[in-house]
Structures are given as structure tokens and as C-alpha cells.
Amino acid sequence: MISSKPLAGEAPTLRTTEDRPSGSHPVLGTFELGGLKLPNRVVMSAMARAQTTSSNHAPIPLDAEYYAQRASAGLIITGGIYISPQATGAPNDLGIYNEEHVNGWRYVTDTVHAKGGRIFAQLGHSGGVSHPDLQGGNLPVAPSAVNPGSKVFTPSGFTDTVTPRELTRGEIRDIIEDYRHAAENAKDAGFDGVELHGANIYLIPQFLSDALNHRTDEYGGSLEGRTRFLFEVLDAIASVWNRGRIGVKLSPSLHGVGAFHATENLLPTYELVFHRLNDFRPAYIHLARTINDVSGIPLASLRYRVLQHFRPRFSGTMIGNGGFDLDAANDAIWHGDADLVSFAKPFISNPDLVDRFARGRELTPIDPKSHYQCGALG
Template identity: 40%
Template sequence: MSLGPLRLPNRLVMAPMTRNRATAEGVPTPLMEAYYAERASAGLIIAEASTPNAQGQTYPDIAAIHRPEHVEGWRRVNDAVLAAGGRPMFLQLQHGGRVGHPETSGLVPLAPSPVALPEEIHTPGGRRPSVVPRAMSPADIRTTVADFAQAARNAVAAGFAGVEVHSANGHLLHQFLSAGTNRRTDAYGGPVGRRIRFTVEVTEAVAEAIGPERTGLRISPGHTVNGIAETPDETRALYPALLTALRDHRLAYLHLAFADPDTPDFRRLRDLWPGTVVANPLLPAILPADGGSAAGRRLLAQGADLIALGRAFLANPDLVTRLRTGAQLNKVKDRYFMYVGGATGYTDYPALAVG
């Protein structure tokens, strides 16, 4: 099937996964070239959350895409994926908002409202209590929207096929969507129609910068993470309003993270969206032995176009072959190595021996 400028050889997408293997300045490393190249057989790779400006940095050693060194580093990663027979990737653009810390970024985090993340946060010096973020001024909002658009241009310059705007998992855009984190009384807060405005503006600015066919959007309706606490009623009002505002923009795709194939909520959002839907199934904390393949098939039967899997790709560089042949999957090693460490738990998962 085709997706924006790409022809995909299969419907399996590698979900974006932050792995903290960039330099402290956010520059992609040779280790990342190897990691993504090993996974080149994915129909599509959505590369890990990368920050569009210094303010948006969440954790230590995450990738960024706002300086020339970031563009050069990501270009080398894309080249490695192409050399391994893959296609240009999409890059996820993530601003952490209140999920950030001055000890990591050197800056006080910005957010829709001064509501701190209700948990500790990882910094270069270890876990720290979260700080109260500064509420974004109208000028901060304008600058941030422009930074997303420039980051998208940078991503295309680095060889990406497009970008995914991250409006999921409790990061900045999601903080604007949810009433618990957005207490604003201006044009960006209050009723649902105003809370969706920031995500709509960022998405539109990105689409204008690089083309809607190169712009994806990720949302995680009802997923409680990073202190987000959406009630079912809030979720059912918020996301249809957001999709209605963006449905005529001809975006490359909508990415529904943590989609449950067995609820009508997935079907409702699927039916609202006229274009491609990437669905990332809701899987248990202990990954099933099939890596999510059965849940993915149920989502395809419910109308998803592409299936994104995260941890199964993390542990199986040749996931496509393994699912095709019914081979056993590698298990995820120690969770510790998901976000810390060099090659261990990163580029040392074996592929099947080619017989």
C-alpha cells in the first residue's frame, strides 16, 4: 500500500520508541544507525520522539531535530536504513511540556498551565521531584508552533519521508487537550473546541511546512500516562472533535496508540477518519508471546490500515520475517536497558539465522 510518498511492502509499522542512545546534545549516534538499519524490513519505521527545540527536551540523551548536527546525525541514520534495503522513515516530533526538568534541559519546562507532573522524573543526576512548569504565553505558543514547523523541515532535510506530530502520552500537545492539565481561560483552554486548538495549529503548521502527505498525527485516547487522567466522557468528546477539525486536511495518517480492537471507541474514531489509520494495539505490560500479532489482526479486521508494534520490534529486528514464518519471538530483556545503556539491550537482539 502507499503512504504519502512511500510504497510500503507490508502493513507492519515500528512504533516510535525513545531509547536514549543519542548524545547529551541530542545528536543521533552510530549505534542508532545500526539499530534502525537492523529493523529496515518494517513496512514503515516511525523513529523515536525527537525534540523540536531545547525547551521540549524530556529526558537525558534523547534525540533532537533543531540544530544542524541533529540533521546530519539523522541523515546518517536514514542512509543506513536505505542501505539496508529500507525506506525513508517518519520522525516523531515530541515536545515534553511539563515532562522535563531544568537539570536536563537547563530550562524551566513550559506547559499550558502551572500544573506539575505528579511523579518524579529521570534527570542526568537521577530521579527528581517534578517542577511546576511555567504557563505558556501567547508568544511561547507562537514560537513553539513555528519550532514544530521548522523541525519538520529539518526532518525532511535529514531524509525523512515525513514526521509524526506527537499529541499522545501526556506530552505537551496532550497536556493542552486534557482538562486536568489545561486550566487556561484564553483561546487555548476551557471547552473542548479550545483545548484542541494547539494540536490543530501545530499539525496545520507542520502540514503547511512539508505537505500534509508527509504529516502524521499520533493520539492516545483514554490512555493514562504521565499524569493524564481523562474520564471516558472527556475522551469521547475530545477526540472526535479533534479528528473532525483535521479530517479534511488529507494527512498521511492518523496513529491511534493503545487502540483496543474490542471496544466501539476504536471503530468510532476509525469511521471518523477518511484517511489511513495506523493502530497500535493495547497490549498487556507483559508482552504476549505473539508480540501483539493477534491483536493487530483484530484491529485490521476492524478497519485499521497499518499495525504499529513497539516492544516486539525492540526485541526482534527481523519481526516481519518472524511473524510471516511463525518463528518464535525474542523476549524483551531487562526493562532497564530500554532507556539506558549502549549496545546492551539495543543492538544485541539476534535475528534468525538465514538458512
């Protein structure tokens, strides 16, 4: 049997190859996370949807309404919130670095809590995936001067990224302080915890990738060096938050997105990160599955097996993410590959996702046109 309430930080109680009994819904079971009692294991994954109309990157009442509509999720993770003006990667991104932001977010968390929900703030920095048009004419910053080869949304539309400026060691320390300050603001704003955005193509994965990080100082040059920034940021956040309220999102199998490509060092780097996170004991690792074809590259062993590969390497709570439906989520929890499962796109068109799962109701299809900058649409 699957335990409905494993203790936070405990390894999953079940690893079985037996088929899940038909009609059973492990994803609707309760879970305890860092002392929070989650009524179900359905997590709303981060989506920065650029809905704000505020000129100062502050949340607006629509943000509060949007998250409160989704308060029945076991846990809500906000879309990426930027820790400083330099961290910004789009015109309508939300920030958490000044008083107006804290007040706006307090309204959001109060509204979600009044609806009985739980909400973590996702803290992010775009690094090189930004643009001078978003940086007052200055170059974006990154571990090394390597163009991430991506697209970035600017006030004049989608634009190619440029070659960023390499961060000095002093500037790296300043960014770590920005994370600490943002974590403090998240606490003042009434969040239940924070998730460090270490996924996709942004600053932390830029440090972890030897395709983008060519540094020879202590922040690069070796597996340990490339992981240093991540753990210094986590330590800074842990000076503000109890570790049981700090999650980390990672996407170890990202490949072929602009300059992000897997070398033979990438998988060992992430294995080292998982190993070290056992000592850090975060609330959870939020693990994004492969979204791209990894056959024939050094990540080929991860194909369709990202959760299975990393699950045995981490003894704490694991949230699985990426392309799940109800059946796959139930199976992942039943087989012990994840403790919770997160959904992003399905939550846009189905604010009542948990209820639909519980009642076996059909989901409203996803409409990609409603994903970004569409106000209340979606």
C-alpha cells in the same frame, strides 16, 4: 476479500464480522502511504531509548545501525525527537534543532534507505513533563501551571515533576515555529515524512486535557480552544511537508497517569480532533489503545474498543497500536479496524520481526531492562 493495496487516504475496504481464514496474514500485505509503497503493514512504533552518548542530543552511528537493522518494517517511526532544547524531557533524548542533529539524522536516513527501508521522524515536546535540571535551572513550560504529577529522568535519576510555568501566547507561537523549523530539518535530513507526537503525557495531550489545560484564552476554555494548538502545529508542519507525509499519534484513552484523568470533556475533545483531521487529511492517525483501566470513568465506553470507536470517525489511514501480537494485528486489519498495526517493544528484541511473522517463528521475549540507555543491548 481484503484489498492488498488501498489508495492512501482511502477508507478501509473491508468491515466484516466474518472470521479471518486461518493462516491468512493481512498484516503482511502491501500498502500505499502518501505515495510510498510499503512492503507490509507492520509499523515500528516510536521508542525514544536514550541511546546517544553525544553531549549535544545528536544521533550516533549506533542509532543508524539500530534503525537499519529494522528496515524490513513497512514503516519505521523514530523515537520522539525533540524540537528545541526546551522540548527535552530526558538527558539522552535526541534533537532535531541544529546542524549537528541534521547531519546525524541524515546518516541515519541514508543508512535505512540503503537497506530499502522507509523512516518518519517523530517530532515531540515534553511540555511540563521535564525538569529544571534539564532546562538550565528554568521551570518547564505547559499550557497551565499544573504539575503533571509524573516522573522524569534527569542526570541524577528519576525525579518527580514540578509545577511548570504557564506559556504566554507569544511563547506558544514560538513553539509552533520550533515545530515548523524541526519539520524543515527533518526534510533536510532525508526523512520520508514526520509523525507529530500527540500521544501519552506530553505537550499536545497537555493542551487537549482540561485536567491540565486551565487556560481561558483561545488555547483553552472550550473543546475548540483546547484543540487549537494541535491544529496550528499541524498547519505549520504542512507549510513544509505534503500532508500525505504527516502522521499524528494520539492516545485518547490515557487516564490515571499522574494528573492526567478523564473528565466528561476528554472523549468529545478527541472526537472533535478526529472530525477535524478528516479535513486536514494527514498520512495517517496512529492510535494508541487503552493501556489502563477505564471502567467507571467517562472513557468506559472505550474499554477494549478504542479502534472500533474511532475508526468510523476518520476516513483516512489508521495505524493501530498497543499490545498487539501477530494474531491480533491480522484480526484488526481483517475486520477493518486498522489499516496498519504498529509494534514497539517486540521490535527491540526482534529486529527481524516481519521475517519472524512471515515464517511463523517465535519471538525473542521482551526484556524491560534493555529498554532505556543500554547502548546496543536489546
